[in-house]
Amino acid sequence: MQIEQAQSATIAAPTRSRKNRPIRPFVSDTAISVLGFLALVSIWEGAVSAFQVPDFVLPAPSAIVTSLFQGLASGVFVRNFLVTGFQTVAGFLVAALVGTALGALVAQFAIVERVVYPWLVALQTLPKIAIAPLIIIWAGYGIGSKVIIVALVAIFPVLVNTIMGLKSCDRGKLDLMRSLGAGRWETFRVVQLPNALPFIFAGLNVAIVMAILGSIVGEFVGSKSGLGNLILEANFQFDVARIFAVLVLLGLFGVLLSQIMGFVQRRLLFWNK
Amino acid sequence: MSLVASYPRRAGQPYVPDRPFQEAVRLRAVSKIYETESGETVHALSNINLDVRSGEFLSVIGASGCGKTTLLRIIAGLEGGYDGELSLRGDSASQVRRNVGIVFQDSNLLPWRNILQNVLLPAQVLRLDRRASIERAHELIELVGLKGFEHKYPYELSGGMRQRISIARALVHDPAVLLMDEPFGALDALTREVMNVEVLKIWEATNKTVFMITHSISEAVFMGDRVVVMSPRPGRVVAEVDIALPRPRNIETLSGEAFAAYTGQLRRLLDIGSSRKEGA
Ligand SMILES: Nc1ncnc2c1ncn2[C@@H]1O[C@H](COP(=O)(O)OP(=O)(O)OP(=O)(O)O)[C@@H](O)[C@H]1O
Numbered sequence: 359m360q361i362e363q364a365q366s367a368t369i370a371a372p373t374r375s376r377k378n379r380p381i382r383p384f385v386s387d388t389a390i391s392v393l394g395f396l397a398l399v400s401i402w403e404g405a406v407s408a409f410q411v412p413d414f415v416l417p418a419p420s421a422i423v424t425s426l427f428q429g430l431a432s433g434v435f436v437r438n439f440l441v442t443g444f445q446t447v448a449g450f451l452v453a454a455l456v457g458t459a460l461g462a463l464v465a466q467f468a469i470v471e472r473v474v475y476p477w478l479v480a481l482q483t484l485p486k487i488a489i490a491p492l493i494i495i496w497a498g499y500g501i502g503s504k505v506i507i508v509a510l511v512a513i514f515p516v517l518v519n520t521i522m523g524l525k526s527c528d529r530g531k532l533d534l535m536r537s538l539g540a541g542r543w544e545t546f547r548v549v550q551l552p553n554a555l556p557f558i559f560a561g562l563n564v565a566i567v568m569a570i571l572g573s574i575v576g577e578f579v580g581s582k583s584g585l586g587n588l589i590l591e592a593n594f595q596f597d598v599a600r601i602f603a604v605l606v607l608l609g610l611f612g613v614l615l616s617q618i619m620g621f622v623q624r625r626l627l628f629w630n631k
Numbered sequence: 632m633s634l635v636a637s638y639p640r641r642a643g644q645p646y647v648p649d650r651p652f653q654e655a656v657r658l659r660a661v662s663k664i665y666e667t668e669s670g671e672t673v674h675a676l677s678n679i680n681l682d683v684r685s686g687e688f689l690s691v692i693g694a695s696g697c698g699k700t701t702l703l704r705i706i707a708g709l710e711g712g713y714d715g716e717l718s719l720r721g722d723s724a725s726q727v728r729r730n731v732g733i734v735f736q737d738s739n740l741l742p743w744r745n746i747l748q749n750v751l752l753p754a755q756v757l758r759l760d761r762r763a764s765i766e767r768a769h770e771l772i773e774l775v776g777l778k779g780f781e782h783k784y785p786y787e788l789s790g791g792m793r794q795r796i797s798i799a800r801a802l803v804h805d806p807a808v809l810l811m812d813e814p815f816g817a818l819d820a821l822t823r824e825v826m827n828v829e830v831l832k833i834w835e836a837t838n839k840t841v842f843m844i845t846h847s848i849s850e851a852v853f854m855g856d857r858v859v860v861m862s863p864r865p866g867r868v869v870a871e872v873d874i875a876l877p878r879p880r881n882i883e884t885l886s887g888e889a890f891a892a893y894t895g896q897l898r899r900l901l902d903i904g905s906s907r908k909e910g911a
């Protein structure tokens with residue numbers, strides 16, 4: 359019962375692959391959204407120059423593109439992107455591994471569940487971001503503290519979904535293993551873990567979003583580099599075009615990560631129909 | 632083969648030797664009471680005495696909720712905490728396990744494994760020789776008429792095909808006893824008849840002992856050497872009817888007079904079983 363409460367806070371239902379999507383509507387959908395985007399950008403550009411909106415309030419799209427290219431050419435964006443990218447991916451991987459392992463322990467051993475679960479429920483509702491300043495104090499301004507923050511923020515959806523997924527195994531499959539005399543570890547490996555994968559992936563998809571969030575907020579709280587740090591710097595200098603340029607980078611980063619996740623998911627969960 | 636039997640035991644506990652017996656499965660005074668979480672008790676089985684003879688095809692019928700699945704689960708070693716005595720053949724607990732194959736009502740295939748890997752599951756868990764098992768799995772997949780589907784996945788198969796695969800899986804470790812719990816319950820009438828004939832062919836070819844639960848009187852008669860009729864809860868054995876229809880049986884058997892006589896007799900027995908309960 360507690361699991362369900364905790365689960366409703368962060369978790370999406372297991373997603374299904376959309377392999378049978380018809381081709382035609384997809385093509386025209388893309389066309390429509392590209393056209394819509396172009397229209398919006400044109401209006402924006404036109405409005406900014408027509409009303410002579412100052413750059414530090416709302417820069418024109420052309421100014422953002424210019425800033426983006428300048429940042430990329432000077433190497434500043436690349437350097438900071440690598441920092442944020444590394445933090446995010448490393449923290450996410452830690453969250454994925456530790457979250458799955460801890461979830462497995464909770465689901466498999468009643469003692470672990472009794473000891474750990476109340477803590478999980480309590481921590482689940484706590485905004486993990488609020489711990490970020492503390493982590494910065496303990497672990498410093500470098501990359502390490504951000505990896506910890508990212509892992510902390512991203513671990514909960516993985517953990518809770520792993521527990522859910524492992525517990526959701528239907529009795530028939532477990533009976534089948536039991537009738538053959540399979541041990542606990544073998545049943546876990548052969549039946550429960552694969553059965554939980556769709557749930558775990560639903561958790562990982564949430565975790566990816568949380569990881570980027572944790573990375574940027576961690577940098578806001580205290581950092582020497584990274585895209586979040588760049589945003590803060592640009593903010594102090596009223597360089598709004600640069601803020602937008604970094605946001606574009608962050609958006610592309612998010613899309614890249616979710617594409618990778620989608621790819622892995624389609625490979626691993628092709629049977630989940 | 633030495634003979635080993637069990638006495639009241641928990642599920643998964645070793646079997647304790649008993650005096651020799653000839654049957655494939657022997658149940659003596661088996662009763663089962665479930666305790667629900669709310670503290671209520673459900674008397675599922677009451678004093679079941681039943682022999683399943685080696686090599687016979689035994690059908691079990693009875694009203695819904697009369698304890699048929701419970702009985703099967705006890706025989707399969709999935710249900711502990713019962714009274715009475717269950718005996719199965721085998722030298723050790725693990726060998727007894729190898730001697731039983733189960734077909735559940737739901738095919739229970741693992742969706743992430745292809746058909747061949749699914750059929751191989753019991754061989755894998757029982758640590759049987761891999762090469763020989765793969766060969767056997769191929770034979771069985773051919774026997775259930777699904778040659779060529781080895782590398783497909785369960786979602787690519789129809790319900791009937793999946794159930795056939797689960798029958799192949801139950802046979803891959805070559806058990807002496809095949810337990811089936813309404814194996815065709817989820818299938819349409821047409822597929823069901825085809826499957827009945829197929830399973831009879833498999834049974835004739837493999838010489839197994841079969842214990843099959845069904846809701847269909849005609850299926851019970853068509854397939855069984857013997858039909859056991861159970862009363863509504865608490866489940867008791869009301870009657871055991873020998874079915875003396877000639878084999879091999881086929882679709883023509885269904886339209887014979889003798890067949891109709893048996894189904895009529897069983898229908899009356901089922902009625903008596905349930906009216907007794909209402910009268911009590
Ligand atoms: N785990 C359980 N806990 C409590 N009661 C149970 C449990 N399993 C079965 N029962 C009860 O035992 C009785 C017999 O159940 P069982 O599943 O053996 O019936 P069945 O003959 O197989 O029915 P059906 O034909 O509908 O499958 C039922 O009344 C059921 O409610």
Ligand SMILES: [Mg+2]
Pocket residue numbers: 699700701812
């Ligand atoms: Mg049943």
